[in-house]
Amino acid sequence: EIVMTQSPATLSVSPGERATLSCRASQSVSSSLAWYQQKPGQAPRLLIYGASTRATGIPARFSGSGSGTEFTLTISSLQSEDFAVYYCQQYNNWPPWTFGQGTKVEIK
Amino acid sequence: QLQLQESGPGLVKPSETLSLTCTVSGGSISIKSYYWGWIRQPPGKGLEWIGSIYYSGSPWYNPSLKSRVTISVDTSKNQFSLRLNSVTAADTAVYYCARHWDYFDPWGQGTLVTVSS
Numbered sequence: 487e488i489v490m491t492q493s494p495a496t497l498s499v500s501p502g503e504r505a506t507l508s509c510r511a512s513q514s515v516s517s518s519l520a521w522y523q524q525k526p527g528q529a530p531r532l533l534i535y536g537a538s539t540r541a542t543g544i545p546a547r548f549s550g551s552g553s554g555t556e557f558t559l560t561i562s563s564l565q566s567e568d569f570a571v572y573y574c575q576q577y578n579n580w581p582p583w584t585f586g587q588g589t590k591v592e593i594k
Numbered sequence: 595q596l597q598l599q600e601s602g603p604g605l606v607k608p609s610e611t612l613s614l615t616c617t618v619s620g621g622s623i624s625i626k627s628y629y630w631g632w633i634r635q636p637p638g639k640g641l642e643w644i645g646s647i648y649y650s651g652s653p654w655y656n657p658s659l660k661s662r663v664t665i666s667v668d669t670s671k672n673q674f675s676l677r678l679n680s681v682t683a684a685d686t687a688v689y690y691c692a693r694h695w696d697y698f699d700p701w702g703q704g705t706l707v708t709v710s711s
Contacts, residue, residue, distance in 0.1 A: 487657070518696060520696070520697035520698075522698075528703075529690055529701035529702065529703055529704050530641065530690075530698070530701055531701075532697055532698065532699040532700075535696070535697045535699075541699065573640065573641055575641075575697065575698070577696035577697060580654070581643075581646075581654045581655070581656065581657070582643050582656045582657065582658075583631075583643045583646075583694070583698075584643065585640055585641040585642070585643070586640070587640045588640050588641075
């Protein structure tokens, strides 16, 4: 099973600032990585797939990068609606499809 | 657009069986390019993939739950279902259904299932 580790657990950022979230895989997952955003009481929403491709309707301020075992989600200028929990998920080696434990982006 | 909706009891007693159904609307479940999956999220915790099924009925299960899980599909009703037996308090979670091949999209809204006597 591939273990996904996200850091930090919590990121405190001021509106308008840049946020950088990390995700590390226990072994290479190539570019088979997705990012999700989850707001309280809501289901996760797909943001990024293929490590760097934005899903339909996702604003350009969200960008993903990386390959192999190291990945980054960057939010270039945080808006109020971006404060949420973010999860990474690998789909290179399955089953199981595995998620990271999440990074909470909170208002500083 | 494709929508998924979970349904089932919100309260299950310990040692009994949790049963949920996901109804797919706005598209057919009998599509060759997708799996239909279940994911759960204990309160305040992260996401755990439970299992997935192809429209033809070939399931995949998380090894950590495999002995207790059964996922089935009913193409005539455009539904797929989850059964988790011998539940304990540790199975209390929001249960989501989702379409996927690689990444999961879209998701149902989720349903909270509490295991308690």
